[in-house]
Amino acid sequence: MNGLDMLLWGIFPYIVLTIFIGGHIYRYQNDQFGWTTKSSEFLEKKRLRIGSMLFHGGIFLVLGGHIIGLIVPVQFYNAIGISKDAYHVIAIMFGLPAGIAAFIGLGLLCYRRISVKRIKATTSFGDWLTLVLLMFVIVSGLIATSLNVNAHGFDYRTTIAPWLRGLFYFNVQPELMATVPIWFKIHIYTTFALYVAWPFTRLVHAFSFPVRYLRRNYVIYKKRIKEHA
């Protein structure tokens, strides 16, 4: 383990995590009206519907895949008897198409943003940044996965996953990342960039999914809270 590894995989992740969490808190506290998806459906509908569905659908599946692969320990799969090969086949079978769907969706959204005059005119720097970062993340993820298609390949479940989990219970193990292929590293770092940008862009809407709305009562009475406790 050298100093660089420590910096990249031991210290930096915490900086990113701090910005990510702190940024969200800051934004939520200070910019209630900016907390939005910034929907442009008003300006263009057709392409948005296809692009947005593909992207969001794909990205949700990919997110699920990442949870299955990174958060659930390999021991669990071993315990229930899913072999390494079987795991990879399943992961790639579902993961790659989902990734490609997200990629196509995002591509369409980018194209739409460039080609529709009114949308282009209303696009902020933050919006461009979001698109570019997402594109980097997805492309690097796809490349990393594609280069790791063969069943004898690299197993992130024994390297990246424990490293990642370790970060959350302060068991910093940068040495686990030493042998990880470069494209996975790139992928992780592009996501870091995304996390840093996240709280300050429209991506915050990810945390505002109106879950409670689904089981809300029909009639709502509002009561003003006491502002002096």
Next chain:
Amino acid sequence: MKKRPSPLWQRLNYLKPKETYSNNHSQLQEGNRDWENVYRRRWQHDKVIRSTHGVNCTGSCSWNIYVKDGIVTWEGQQLDYPTTGPDMPEFEPRGCPRGASFSWYIYSPLRVKYPYVRKKLLNMWREALATHESPLEAWQSIVEDKEKAKTYKQARGKGGLVRAEWDEVTKLVSASVLYTTLKYGPDRNVGFSPIPAMSMISHAAGSRFMSLIGGPMLSFYDWYADLPPASPQIWGDQTDVPESSDWFNAGYIMTWGSNVPLTRTPDAHFLAEARYKGTKVVSVSPDYAESTKFSDDWMSVKQGTDGAVAMAMGHVILNEFYHKEMTPYFEEYAKTYTDFPFSVRLKEENGQYVADRFLHAEDLGIESEHNDFKPAMYNKHIDGFSIPQGTMGSRWDEQGKWNLKLVDENTNEPIEPCLSFLGSEDEVVTVNMPYFDAQEKKVLGRVVPAKKIEIDGKTEYVATVYDLMLANYGIDRGIGGEVASSYDDIAPFSPAWQEQISGVDRALVIKIAREFAQNAIDTNGRSMIIMGAGINHWFNSDTIYRAVVNLVLMVGAQGVNGGGWAHYVGQEKLRPAEGWSTIATAKDWGGPPKLQNGTSFFYFATDQWRFEETPVSDLVAANVDKARYDHHGDYNVLAARLGWLPSYPTFNKNGIDIYKEALASGKETTEEIGSYVAEQLKDKKLQFAIEDPDDSVNFPRNLFVWRANLISSSGKGHEYFLKHLLGTTNGLLNDDSDSIRPEEINWKEEAPEGKLDLLINLDFRMAGTALYSDVILPAATWYEKHDLSSTDMHPFVHPFNPAIASPWESKSDWDIFKELAKGVSNLAEEIDLAPVKEVVATPLQHDTPAEMAQPYGEIKDWSKGECEPIPGKTMPQIHVVERNYKQIYTKMTSLGPNIAKNPYGGKGISWNMEEEFEKVKRTIGTVDNGSIADGLPDITSAGDACEAILMLSSTTNGKVAVKAWEALEKKTNLELKDLAAEREEEQFTFESITAQPQTVITSPAFSGSEKGGRRYSPFTTNVERMIPFRTITGRQSFFVDHEMMKEFGESMAVFKPILNHKPFRENRPEVEGKEITLNYLTPHNKWSIHSMYFDAQPMLTLFRGGPTIWLNKDDAADADIEDNDWIECFNRNGVVVARAVVSHRIPRTMAFMHHAQDRHIHVPGTKLTKNRGGTHNSPTRIHVKPTHMIGGYAQLSYGFNYYGPTGNQRDLNVVIRKMKEVDWLED
């Protein structure tokens, strides 16, 4: 202070168990209400001020302007107008969506933010200034160098504008002004700005500047063709009309060619309210106009034939309510307030008779002053002729007999006027009366009862105006002659006759005529006609207007609340008249001002006179063999020569040089110099500039345009402007090779291009005029300055107040002209220009004794040896004026001593203002800087100028009003001052009108009364208080007796068809596919001009966002045009490109292109000109009518914006076709 709760912390509330009710149907949510603040803040603001809009809008609505964080954010209607009184609807709400969107413009990309000069010119100027000692020489080196001049003139309208510094532009303009003054004459610097009432200080700013430097101001009312010449002809007054609330007092309203909800949006509610009250509304309009929605009956008249409908209505009214059974109310009214009882001499021409002129005291051998301006009426009491009081002669003989009492001015005995000689006639005489229609013109042998009378030993016939009118209208009185024997007889001017011309059902016309008259009987005259541009923009509109106005006179509706004419076209009533005109014409310092009628100026300056194709002989009465001239322009030369119309530039020599030469030949006094000028003219050593408008010494050189969009909006004959006045690329589709040649004007084979040296535009819009200007100065908007606004739609004077300081480098018009005045003064100091004296010619003015200069309306042309040239009598008045250019700025910013020294007033009455002048000094402060203005009121700030105007005007200062009434009492020998006495102590201040609108004080400046909260209606003081009308008879005129009126067959109302100019004579562009020829009309736009502009985004979003032309669906189908197709619309004058709006609303044969659709918005190219497709004015040009040029005679004498040829443009046809290809010229 309360601490703001943390949003995140509040989120945690969601974790609390939900409190639910009603079987989980309801739930309770807790939270703070911070989210509401955003909505609360939406309407919070830091400042509200009262202002209004000054954009060619008659509304003069009072608005709240809201400012937030230093930005004007929105405006809202003011709701504090004084009440209209019990049983009346209130004025509010006033304000339309156009005005409500104005704040957009302040920060729009169209705003002019800095001074601009075209780069080519600026570079030349900088270079010239560096290489010449004097700025004047520098300027000379550019404009007198043909190549250089051409370089920058040809670049006009093609961009290339660069920012310049204020100092630099001021110097450039000043150099051009002074160079022109010294080289060509002060009257070659010209100013144009319309409708002062809409922002009177801004108008006065430039007008004062022009007057001080000796430059003429151009009139706008006639140039816009909004001026109804019929108004001076009938009343000797220009456009005095009821305020909008008076519509509510009407029992019967006809909207005739006026689209009230569209053009009078803020007041249209009174029309709706009048209907709720039970007023019947009739719409006369070719198309289903918005105003037609209000109507109970709709007369869909063929465009331009309204005169026929009016003549037929007059026929019915005269027949049923006068001839068959005399209506007492009408008879009494006619005898007292109209010229019906006056006697007219019949003249024998080749054994036949024509109506000639009024019988005057002189004819009767009565010796008295001005007995050639004292028409007579037949008095039943003495069975002979009497001269009633109130005639024009009595107005000026100062005997105190100028009133409408039916008393013989010589015997002081009462007169019983005889309306008709029928039954007591000496003889029944056939009088030839002219007739015109689209197919022919002829003479009708009408018959009138006449009396014989001995004049100069000869037996002459006289008839009453009443008898002549009945004959003229074709009433069958059982004495023979050519008459309409029944309503179904197709003979002039029967209802059946009009039906075949106008297409309106004869039964409907009869019905409306009867209702109109019966309503007047039942209500004592509350029958009203709201009339407008639809019948006012034609060549022969004055005949339509005479026919229509006659209806309200016949039924005694004029001078009655709720009755009479209501002409609302481009006019505005400038309430504080005397104070404003003093400042605007700088007569506090000297004078006289040069007030030029706009139409004549532009007609010659843009060389439209070179393109006349209809000989005047085609237009004159059938009993006239040949017109005096065949070229319309020749009449204008005659008018200039005889002092009828002003004519600036006046002579083909600098007025300063004429003075020097006169001095050199030993002439000193003004009289001597006047005779000298007359001699020179007679000997042809001196010429009127108008006799050779294409000679470079006669060109206008500098044109200042402010508060106006001349190039593209009001510039009729747009392509002529571009070619001849500006000398740049144009789309003119004909030449002058086969046009009529004039007799009185020198014809140069090669017409000049680019007459103007500088077009200087003050505006906040980068619109048509600015784009073609050489110098653009950034002006303040309506929310950035102090100013005043008034209108005839309501009786208030509204203030403009600055909501924000003028942003960027813009300044108010007042400040810009101060800047220019300073520039001129500084330059005069720099070149040490000594004071100069100038010979100035002015026309024979209405409301002065000069209106009696040319008796009997006889034309005597001194240039033909018919009389001697005598200044002020047979030719223009000649004055000598001293100008010290070093003092222009000092005079501009202070009120001169003449206010107190000279008689002060207007409309032919005057009084002393010493007291008020002293008070002005104490109120606004005086100048103290060692200049000639020391101790005089300081009007450096526009706010102080406003204050001074309010203090010096009879409508806004009770004491002045009482003085004015006293002056009129002296003249009329009537008791009048009670009209203002109860408000004598009132003094409007700028503060007080900013606090709340106030109803103006009744003053003789206008003819109606506001006394006791009464609603304003014109001529009510004439009718109720017996003040004479300012006409030759002192009464309202049915008969106008000038020689030229006879030549054109218009002594009385008559029908005249529209001219129907063909689109092309020859050399028309090749026919491509199907096309259609339509009458081209340019009425008002709904979403532009009035208080907002077409190019504003809020307006563009309301209707198709670009230029459009409306046409009928069948006409469109004939030319294979579908809705929204791009079309070309062209004739010999030019081409305009727009999209078609195909609608059944528009009747066949006409096309509407709503005017002022800015060319810089969305206009593609056309192959016809290889340029972008023109403006709405491209296919137009003006047609001047000689009868409008009459002057030097009674009520037809000249007044600024009072009388003069109109710039009418409706009698035109265009070819319309679908564009094969839409080329945006983007490469």
